Amino acid sequence: xSFWLIQSLNxxxxxxxxxxxxxxxxxxxxxxxxxNLSHGAYxxxxxxxxxSVVEAGYSFFLAMLASIITIGLLGVIVERVILRRLAGNSxxxxxxxxxxxxxxxxxxxxxxxxxxxxxxxPSFLAGGVEMLGLTFPIYRIAVVVCSMVVAxxxxxxLEKTKLGVMIRASVDDRQMAQGxxxxxxxxxxxxxxLGAALAGxxxxxxxxxxxxxxxxxxxxxxxxxxxxxxxxxxxxxxxxIGSFLIGFIYSFGQVLFPDLAYIILFLPMLIILAVxxxxxxxxxxx
Amino acid sequence: MNRLFSALILLLLIALPAISGGSYYTxxxxxxxxxxxxxxxxxxxxxxxxxxSLGHAGYLGxxxxxxxxxxxxxxxxxxSSAALAIVSTTAIAGIFGLIALRATGIxxxxxxxxxxxxxxxxxxxxxxVTGGDNGISxxxxxxxxxxDLGEANxxxxxxxxxxxxxxxxxxxxxxxxxxxxxxxxxxQPRRMSALGFNVWFIRWITFTAxxxxxxxxxxxxxxxxxxxxxxxxxxxxxxxxxxxxxAGGAGTLAGPVIGAALVLLLKNVASQxxxxxxxxxxxxxxxxxxxxxxxxxxxxxxxxxxxxxxK
Amino acid sequence: MMSPILEVNNLTKSxxxxxxxxxxxxxxNLGERHLLIGPNGAGKTTxxxxxxxxxxxxxxxxxxxxxxxxKLPTAKRAxxxxxxxxxxxxxxxxxxxxxxxxxxxxGKLALRWKCWGSFNSQAALDExxxxxxxxxxxxxxxxxxxEQTSYGEKRRLEIAMALAQNPQILLLDEPLAGLSTEERETxxxxxxxxxxxxxxxxxxxxxxxxxxxxxxxxxxHYGEVITSGTRQEVVGxxxxxxxxxxx
Numbered sequence: 090x091s092f093w094l095i096q097s098l099n100x101x102x103x104x105x106x107x108x109x110x111x112x113x114x115x116x117x118x119x120x121x122x123x124x125n126l127s128h129g130a131y132x133x134x135x136x137x138x139x140x141s142v143v144e145a146g147y148s149f150f151l152a153m154l155a156s157i158i159t160i161g162l163l164g165v166i167v168e169r170v171i172l173r174r175l176a177g178n179s180x181x182x183x184x185x186x187x188x189x190x191x192x193x194x195x196x197x198x199x200x201x202x203x204x205x206x207x208x209x210x211p212s213f214l215a216g217g218v219e220m221l222g223l224t225f226p227i228y229r230i231a232v233v234v235c236s237m238v239v240a241x242x243x244x245x246x247l248e249k250t251k252l253g254v255m256i257r258a259s260v261d262d263r264q265m266a267q268g269x270x271x272x273x274x275x276x277x278x279x280x281x282x283l284g285a286a287l288a289g290x291x292x293x294x295x296x297x298x299x300x301x302x303x304x305x306x307x308x309x310x311x312x313x314x315x316x317x318x319x320x321x322x323x324x325x326x327x328x329x330i331g332s333f334l335i336g337f338i339y340s341f342g343q344v345l346f347p348d349l350a351y352i353i354l355f356l357p358m359l360i361i362l363a364v365x366x367x368x369x370x371x372x373x374x375x
Numbered sequence: 376m377n378r379l380f381s382a383l384i385l386l387l388l389i390a391l392p393a394i395s396g397g398s399y400y401t402x403x404x405x406x407x408x409x410x411x412x413x414x415x416x417x418x419x420x421x422x423x424x425x426x427x428s429l430g431h432a433g434y435l436g437x438x439x440x441x442x443x444x445x446x447x448x449x450x451x452x453x454x455s456s457a458a459l460a461i462v463s464t465t466a467i468a469g470i471f472g473l474i475a476l477r478a479t480g481i482x483x484x485x486x487x488x489x490x491x492x493x494x495x496x497x498x499x500x501x502x503x504v505t506g507g508d509n510g511i512s513x514x515x516x517x518x519x520x521x522x523d524l525g526e527a528n529x530x531x532x533x534x535x536x537x538x539x540x541x542x543x544x545x546x547x548x549x550x551x552x553x554x555x556x557x558x559x560x561x562x563q564p565r566r567m568s569a570l571g572f573n574v575w576f577i578r579w580i581t582f583t584a585x586x587x588x589x590x591x592x593x594x595x596x597x598x599x600x601x602x603x604x605x606x607x608x609x610x611x612x613x614x615x616x617x618x619x620x621x622a623g624g625a626g627t628l629a630g631p632v633i634g635a636a637l638v639l640l641l642k643n644v645a646s647q648x649x650x651x652x653x654x655x656x657x658x659x660x661x662x663x664x665x666x667x668x669x670x671x672x673x674x675x676x677x678x679x680x681x682x683x684x685x686k
Numbered sequence: 687m688m689s690p691i692l693e694v695n696n697l698t699k700s701x702x703x704x705x706x707x708x709x710x711x712x713x714x715n716l717g718e719r720h721l722l723i724g725p726n727g728a729g730k731t732t733x734x735x736x737x738x739x740x741x742x743x744x745x746x747x748x749x750x751x752x753x754x755x756x757k758l759p760t761a762k763r764a765x766x767x768x769x770x771x772x773x774x775x776x777x778x779x780x781x782x783x784x785x786x787x788x789x790x791x792x793g794k795l796a797l798r799w800k801c802w803g804s805f806n807s808q809a810a811l812d813e814x815x816x817x818x819x820x821x822x823x824x825x826x827x828x829x830x831x832x833e834q835t836s837y838g839e840k841r842r843l844e845i846a847m848a849l850a851q852n853p854q855i856l857l858l859d860e861p862l863a864g865l866s867t868e869e870r871e872t873x874x875x876x877x878x879x880x881x882x883x884x885x886x887x888x889x890x891x892x893x894x895x896x897x898x899x900x901x902x903x904x905x906x907h908y909g910e911v912i913t914s915g916t917r918q919e920v921v922g923x924x925x926x927x928x929x930x931x932x933x
Contacts, residue, residue, distance in 0.1 A: 552799075552800045555805040570789065571761050574761070
C-alpha cells in the first residue's frame with residue numbers, strides 16, 4: 090500500500106513537471122505550427138541557470154524567476170531573429186529549432202561542464218511530512234502544487250484574458266483570426282516567449298528531483314512529444330491529462346518493469362498517431 | 376564538365392591512402408564514407424520523397440546489434456550475420472513504414488522519432504541481449520579473400536567499394552522512372568494521385584529502401600568501430616544525420632556526402648582547435664537553413680552561376 | 687448515343703453540421719460537353735472533388751462507365767480513365783513542360799515501376815509527351831522550365847496533363863480562370879478540338895464561352911441541383927434568372 094502511495098506522489102510530481110514542459114510545446118505548436126525541437130534544451134538551460142543562482146547563494150524563488158526571465162528572453166530573441174525570418178516554411182523552422190538545440194546543449198556543456206549537477210531543494214521544502222504512517226517528500230508535494238498553479242494560471246490566461254481569446258482563436262482557425270485583425274506576429278513572439286519560459290521553469294523546478302546533466306534535453310524532448318501527441322496538439326486540457334497519464338505510466342513502469350518502462354511510454358503515442366492523429370483532445374491533425 | 380569533375384573526385388578517393396599522411400586520416404576518410412552512406416540513405420526519404428525523419432540512427436543500431444549478436448552469441452560468420460542483419464533491418468523498416476506512413480509532416484517526424492527512441496530504449500534496457508550501456512564489444516572485422524581489414528588502408532578500400540556501389544545504385548534509382556515518381560510525390564502529392572499514382576505505396580517503397588541502405592551503413596559502422604552501444608542510436612545521432620543531409624543539400628546526390636564530410640571534419644579535425652565545434656556546427660546549420668536552404672550544394676551552384684554570368 | 691459515362695445518384699456530403707452537397711443527381715452522356723454552373727459557394731468544386739475521389743461522400747453513389755466508384759480513392763478512379771484539372775494550378779514547378787507531361791503519361795504505364803534506366807531518355811515516352819504538347823500548342827516550349835512560361839501557357843499545360851491520361855471523362859475546373867481574352871480564345875479553341883470520345887464536364891464562370899461550348903447544363907445552388915437540361919432549357923428556366931439576377 091505504501092508503495093502505491095509513494096509512487097503516486099512521484100507520478101504526480103513527474104506529471105506536474107511534464108505539464109510545465111508540454112504545455113509550452115503544445116501552445117507553440119498549436120499557434121505557430123512549429124514543433125519546437127529545442128524545447129528540451131530550454132528545459133535544461135532553465136535548470137542550469139537556476140542552478141547557478143542557487144549556487145551563488147540566492148533563494149530558490151529567485152532562481153525560478155531567473156530561469157523564467159532568461160529563458161523567456163531567449164525565446165523572444167530566437168523567435169524574432171530566426172523563426173520569424175522563416176515564416177511560412179514549417180520544415181525550415183523545425184530544422185532551425187534543431188540547430189538551436191545543438192547550440193544550447195553545447196554551450197551549456199561549455200559553461201557548466203560535463204558532470205551531473207545536483208540542485209538542492211529550498212530548505213523550507215526539504216525533508217518529509219508524516220501522513221498515513223508514511224513519509225512523503227515535501228518537495229514533491231510542492232512540485233505538484235506548483236504545477237497546479239501553472240495550470241490554473243494558463244487556464245485563466247486562455248479563458249479570461251483578451252490575449253487568451255486571441256490565442257485560442259488563432260489556434261482554432263489561424264486565417265480567420267488574422268482576417269478579423271488578430272496581430273499574428275506579436276502573438277507569436279508572446280506565445281513563443283511564454284512556451285520557452287514555461288520550459289525553463291519546468292527545468293529548475295524539476296532540478297532537485299532530476300538534477301541537471303548534459304543530455305537532459307534529449308531525455309526530456311521525447312517525453313514532451315509523447316505527452317503532446319497523446320493529449321492532442323494545441324490542447325491544454327490534453328497536455329494536462331496527458332502529462333499525468335504519462336507521469337503515472339512512467340513512474341510505475343520504472344519500478345514494475347524497468348526493462349520495458351521506456352518503451353511502454355511510446356507505444357500509446359504510436360497507437361494514437363496511427364489511429365487517431367488528433368490525439369485524445371487535439372484540434373489539429375499535425 | 377560534371378563527368379570530368381566526378382572522375383577527378385574518384386581518382387582522389389582512390390589515391391587517398393597514398394596522399395593522406397597517415398592512418399589517422401585514412402581512417403577518418405573511412406568514417407566519412409560510412410557517414411555518407413547513412414546520409415545518402417536518409418536523403419532518399421528527406422530529399423526526394425519529402426518526408427523528414429528523426430529516427431534514422433535506428434537502422435544503424437538494428438543492423439549493428441543484430442549482426443554483432445549473431446557473431447558473438449551464435450558464432451555466425453561475417454557474411455551470414457551481415458546478410459541476415461540487412462534483411463531483417465529492411466523488413467523491420469517495411470513494418471515501421473506501414474505505421475509511420477499513416478501520417479505526414481510533423482506527425483511523421485514524431486513517429487520516426489518515437490521509433491528511434493524505442494530502439495534506443497531497447498538497446499539500453501534489454502541488457503541481457505544488448506549488453507545495456509556497455510554495448511557489445513570484442514567484434515572483429517571480416518577478412519574477405521584473406522585480406523585483413525584490420526589494416527587501415529584495406530578497410531578504406533573495402534568501404535570505398537561499398538560506398539561507390541551504394542552511390543551508383545542510388546543514382547540509378549533516383550534517375551529512373553520510379554525515381555521521377557518519388558520526386559513527384561514530394562512536389563505535388565495531390566496531383567500525383569489524380570494522375571493515378573499510388574502515392575502511399577511509392578512512399579512506402581522509398582521508406583523501406585531508406586532502411587535497406589541504412590542497414591548497409593550499420594554493418595560498415597560496426598566493422599569499423601568493432602563495438603556497438605546504445606549511444607550510436609541516440610536521438611542526437613539521428614539529428615546529426617539529418618543535419619548532414621540538410622546542410623549538404625537535400626535532394627541532390629552530392630549533398631549528403633558533402634554534409635557527412637562537413638560534420639565529420641568538424642568533429643575530428645576542427646575539434647582539435649575548437650573545443651566547441653558542436654556550437655559551430657549548430658550555428659552553421661542554422662545559417663544554412665535560414666539563408667541557403669538548398670544546402671552547400673545550392674550555395675556552390677550559386678557561386679558557379681554568378682562566376683559564369685560575370686564573365 | 688444516350689449512354690451515360692458518369693452517373694451521380696443522390697450524392698450527399700456534410701462538413702461538420704454544414705451540408706455542402708444535398709442529394710445531387712447528375713448524368714453525363716458519352717461524348718457530351720456538360721457544363722456545371724452556379725454562383726460562388728454553390729459547391730461546384732466540392733462536387734468535382736467528390737466525383738474525382740478527393741472527397742468521399744456521406745451517401746449516394748457515383749458510377750463511372752458502369753462501374754461503382756463511390757468508395758474508391760482518387761488514384762483508382764484515375765486508373766479508370768477519369769482525369770481532372772484543378773482550379774489552382776498543380777504543376778510540377780521544378781521541371782520543364784516535357785517532364786510534366788511525361789509524369790502525367792506515366793501514371794497509367796507499367797514503366798512507372800521501373801527502378802533503372804534514365805527517366806530522361808525514354809524515347810517512346812518523350813515522343814508521346816511531345817505529341818500531347820502539340821495538341822495544346824506547347825510543343826515548341828517543351829524544354830522550357832515551368833517558371834519561364836506564362837500563366838496562360840501553364841493553364842494549357844494543366845489541360846495537357848489531363849489529356850495525357852487518355853481519359854474517358856475529363857473534369858475541367860474553371861480552365862479559363864484568370865486569362866486574358868486572347869488566351870481564352872486559344873484555350874476555347876483547344877477545348878473545341880478535343881475528340882468527342884472524351885466526355886467533358888466543366889465548371890466555368892465565363893458564360894459567353896461556356897454557353898457556346900456546352901451541350902447540356904446543370905445549375906447548382908447551395909449544393910443542390912436547381913435545374914438541368916439543354917442550353918435553351920436552362921437559360922430559359924425562370925429559376926436560373928432568379929439565381930443570377932438576384933445576385
